[in-house]
Amino acid sequence: MGAELDLFFVADDAQGRGVGDRLIAHMPAEARRRGLASVRVVSHPPALPFYLRMGARRTGTIPARPPKVRWERPELRFDVPTC
Numbered sequence: 001m002g003a004e005l006d007l008f009f010v011a012d013d014a015q016g017r018g019v020g021d022r023l024i025a026h027m028p029a030e031a032r033r034r035g036l037a038s039v040r041v042v043s044h045p046p047a048l049p050f051y052l053r054m055g056a057r058r059t060g061t062i063p064a065r066p067p068k069v070r071w072e073r074p075e076l077r078f079d080v081p082t083c
Helices: 019-033 045-053
Strands: 002-006 038-042 057-062 073-079
Touching: 019 038, 019 073, 045 057, 045 073
Parallel strands: 002 038
Antiparallel strands: 038 073, 057 073
């Protein structure tokens, strides 16, 4: 079973302070507690390096869906360790 993380943003004035790092670092334990095997991420393109640095693996690309989303979005996955 898996879950999805979409629309995860840290406010501009809070970026660079480790907020995103702490939230993503907390995610595996919370996902494991809920019995999840993985967490799928649909990323804003500029956030791709952040997710890769945090241990996600790239799994694909979500196509643009105008008029709401006009750009392709990276798709990634965090595998949740069982222990």
